[in-house]
Amino acid sequence: MRTQVGIVGCGPAGLFLAHRLHRAGIEAVILESRSRAEVEGTIRAGVLEHWLVEMMTEMGLGARMLREGHFHTGITLQWNRQRLHLDMEELTGGRKVTVYPQHEVLRDLIAARLADGGTIHFGVSGTAIHDVETDRPFLTWHDGEGLERRLDCDYVVGADGFHGPGRQAIPAARRTEYQKVYPFGWLGILAHAPLSWPELIYANQGEGFALLSTRSPEVQRMYIQCDPADGIARWPDARIWAELRARLETDDGWVLREGEIFQKGIIPLRSFVCEPMQHGRLFLAGDAAHIVPPTGAKGLNLAVADAVVLSRALAERYRDNSAARLDAYSDTCLRRVWKGERFSWAMTTMLHRNAQDSPFERRIHLAGLDLLRSSRAAATALAESYVGLPPED
Known part of the structure; x- marks a missing residue:
C-alpha cells in the first residue's frame, strides 16, 4: 500500500488533518489501534474555541454540533460563596465557545471521512514507524487477522497520544x-439531572475545585477535585453530592439540582510538552506532543491547531514544492502550545487547593480571582485565552 501521508491515531488531530488534506487533494491513510466503537465511545468533555466552530462549519462538519451543542457567551467563576460572570463575548468582540463533547466530534469526523472515501484502519496492533530520516518512510502493523501490513508514504504523522x-x-x-504532575485529580460524573446554571461554573471553594458543566438539558457533567490515588469506591453518590453542594453553594439561595449518577471516574492531571514536534519526515500532533490539565479547556483545541498548521505546510509542499512551512512546523506549533500550557497551568493553580501551598499562596490564588472582578484588562486576558485565537503560521 502507498499513500502520501500516513497518520497514526484517529483522534482529533489525525481526523482533522485527514479532512484538511483531502480538501487540498492530498491522500492520507489513518491507522488506529482501537475499534471504531471504542473511539466513538470514549467519553471526553469538549469545549470548542470560536475559531474551531467556524472552521468545522465552513468545512461542512458542524451540522450536528450546531443543532446539539451548547453555545456559551460567558463563564462563571466562584469563590467565597460568591459568583462572578465573565461576559467573554463582550470582552472579546463577539467570540464565544461551544460545549460539544469530544467523542461527538469524533463521531462526526469519522462518518464524514468514510463518506468521502477515506481510509481508516481500525483495530490494528504493533504499529511501527520506519525510516523517517530518509525520503521513504513507511509504517508497518498487524491487521485484525494478525497479518503484517505495510504502508509506504511521503510523510508520517504521530497523532497517537502519549503512549x-x-x-x-x-x-x-x-x-x-x-512535565508537571499535579498532586490532585478530577472525579467526574454524568448525572440525569435538570440544568442548574446556564453556563459553566469554575469554583474554588470548600475543599477545592469544582466544575459544573452540561451535556444536555437532561444530563449534566460535573467534576470535583480529589486525590488521584483514591479508589472510586471511596466516593459513593451521597459523598459526591455533598461535596458538590459544599463547593458550589452560595449565599443567595441557589440550589444544585441533583439526580441519578450513571457514570463516574477519576483522572489524574498533568502538563507535558515534547520538543521538537518533528524529526525528519515525522511530525507529532496533539497528545503525542503535549498534554494540558483540562481546567483551561485547551487539549482538543491545541490538537486541532496542530492539524491546521501541518495541513497548510503539507499543502504548500505539494503545491509549490516548498518546505519552508514544514521546516518551521515545530516552532510554529510550540509557540501556541506553550501559551496554552501557561493558561491551563494558571487556571489550574488558581482554582485548586494544593496541600503543598502555604497560606500565603492560597491567598494569592484568591487575589487572582478577585482581580478579575476589578480589572477589565485581567478579565479580557482570561477571556481571550479561553475563547482562543486562530492558529498562526
Whole structure:
C-alpha cells in the first residue's frame, strides 16, 4: 500500500488533518489501534474555541454540533460563596465557545471521512514507524487477522497520544520532555439531572475545585477535585453530592439540582510538552506532543491547531514544492502550545487547593480571582485565552 501521508491515531488531530488534506487533494491513510466503537465511545468533555466552530462549519462538519451543542457567551467563576460572570463575548468582540463533547466530534469526523472515501484502519496492533530520516518512510502493523501490513508514504504523522509509537520514533537524545504532575485529580460524573446554571461554573471553594458543566438539558457533567490515588469506591453518590453542594453553594439561595449518577471516574492531571514536534519526515500532533490539565479547556483545541498548521505546510509542499512551512512546523506549533500550557497551568493553580501551598499562596490564588472582578484588562486576558485565537503560521 502507498499513500502520501500516513497518520497514526484517529483522534482529533489525525481526523482533522485527514479532512484538511483531502480538501487540498492530498491522500492520507489513518491507522488506529482501537475499534471504531471504542473511539466513538470514549467519553471526553469538549469545549470548542470560536475559531474551531467556524472552521468545522465552513468545512461542512458542524451540522450536528450546531443543532446539539451548547453555545456559551460567558463563564462563571466562584469563590467565597460568591459568583462572578465573565461576559467573554463582550470582552472579546463577539467570540464565544461551544460545549460539544469530544467523542461527538469524533463521531462526526469519522462518518464524514468514510463518506468521502477515506481510509481508516481500525483495530490494528504493533504499529511501527520506519525510516523517517530518509525520503521513504513507511509504517508497518498487524491487521485484525494478525497479518503484517505495510504502508509506504511521503510523510508520517504521530497523532497517537502519549503512549503511542509516534514520539518514541524520535531518538531520545534528540528530544526534550517537560512535565508537571499535579498532586490532585478530577472525579467526574454524568448525572440525569435538570440544568442548574446556564453556563459553566469554575469554583474554588470548600475543599477545592469544582466544575459544573452540561451535556444536555437532561444530563449534566460535573467534576470535583480529589486525590488521584483514591479508589472510586471511596466516593459513593451521597459523598459526591455533598461535596458538590459544599463547593458550589452560595449565599443567595441557589440550589444544585441533583439526580441519578450513571457514570463516574477519576483522572489524574498533568502538563507535558515534547520538543521538537518533528524529526525528519515525522511530525507529532496533539497528545503525542503535549498534554494540558483540562481546567483551561485547551487539549482538543491545541490538537486541532496542530492539524491546521501541518495541513497548510503539507499543502504548500505539494503545491509549490516548498518546505519552508514544514521546516518551521515545530516552532510554529510550540509557540501556541506553550501559551496554552501557561493558561491551563494558571487556571489550574488558581482554582485548586494544593496541600503543598502555604497560606500565603492560597491567598494569592484568591487575589487572582478577585482581580478579575476589578480589572477589565485581567478579565479580557482570561477571556481571550479561553475563547482562543486562530492558529498562526
